[in-house]
Amino acid sequence: MKMFRQAKRRTAGRRNFELSKAATIYQSYGRNLYGSRLSFYDIPPLEEITLEEFETWAIDRLKVLIEIESCLARLKLVRDIEVTIKPLLLKYLPLSPGTNESQVYEERKKDHYSHFILRLVFCRTEELRKKFIKNETVLFKVRYNMLQPKEQHAFVESYHDKLPWKYISTEEKMEMFDELYDATGLIIKNNLTIDGGEPLSNDYIKQHIKLKENFIKLPFEKVPGLVSSRSIYLKQGYAYIPTTLQLNLLAVEYQEILTKTLLKTFQSLPRLEEDDRVLPLLNNLSRNFSNMQYDAQQYGQDSGLASDITAASVLQPAINQHFPMCASHLQKSLVHQSHLKFQGRQQLGLFLKGIGMNVDEALKYWSYQFTKGSSSLTVEKFNKEYKYNIRHNYGLEGSRTNYRPWDCATILSKPKPGKGESHGCPYRDLNMDALVDNLNDMGIVDQQEINGVIDDVGRREYTVACTRVFELTHKKQLATSKQSDEGMHINHPNLYFDRSRQLERVDAK
């Protein structure tokens, strides 16, 4: 598929767009399209890709952006976000500096096309545009920091039309070394000092400036913010800016480009929406942003962790310590009331199925819980009223659909629990006292940590609150784990459970 069809339809055996023509157009931009690992994405994609590539490339980029969104909501700094998303970038959007030309080309092409596809998804409203710009800018910063100084330099040079930056020579830097150090030494020191770490010595900073800082000079009116904050050296109308501060200038430039181009994309949407192949994919992608599909192939059922899930074991802390709050809350209500209403039975039943409880154990579990103690329900009555529904969830009755566990978005889309109901997401549905009690039960007692969760809830970022709780309750394991999905945003109760068990397994080794 050509990005993007306007009038022509694909004819079997024929390409809509000649590659040679695309190459000519690319040349007219006067820049080597994939010459750098970093891009302002100012050249549109022109070659053909398949519908499958269109969708999978966009989903892969979306996974990275969702993670960034989640980190930002938890107020992580760029350098912490970098640690979290590096493994995801390696997995979904690698950009190797390598010498393998075809690999480099394929990786950069995927990066280029996925960016443009997501522009189509995120250009539709002001709110989505802001979200996209914010997350893409963080991605840009992280990637810039991953470049070698030589590559950073080459990237800036390749955009000489947009960035009239002039690097000063080493001789010039050494001539005005004292002035540069006096003006920018402190800001460089603050940037290099790791939070809570020992302050770096002045000698270290001087050495760093000599060896690592490449200063640019710009007419001072181009950087009014830096001038007014007195954070740079000024001489004869020029501002001298160290590498440390250049990234923010690049990020501002990138944001301006994105703001303009997203509006242009929005204006051209009506033409694109005539394309009956692309529209359903785009709609699906925008739904995916808030509802990334949890992939059971990667976790739980296929991970070999499921065999010990029985009617009895899920009541034991060894297993239920891994439950997210929604599942714990449902199970506590079930144990306490010997009953759960329909929505709660569905939510908990499918969750338990997802963690590996088979249908026989599920029947034992529900029948025991519903008929135990002072409950007036007999086993016969249970079999008559509830057995069919449990077997139905396992695809053994009726339409024989093999139902999947509900993800957070599905749970949050259901009606809120009424009186006597316990389904839903506790971060949204419990009152503050009950929420804090549940956090305490999970071992979160530090007031500052509790406040962090409450702030997320106040912003209605329920899955962010849940991810934060996961991180707080798995601090030790996360610190020692080298898992590639570290920092992954929780968007599914079963993902929470499976990650928690996997971390426990890694920790026990």
Ligand code: SF4
């Ligand atoms: Fe459950 Fe999702 Fe809410 Fe966490 S965010 S408690 S996993 S519904």
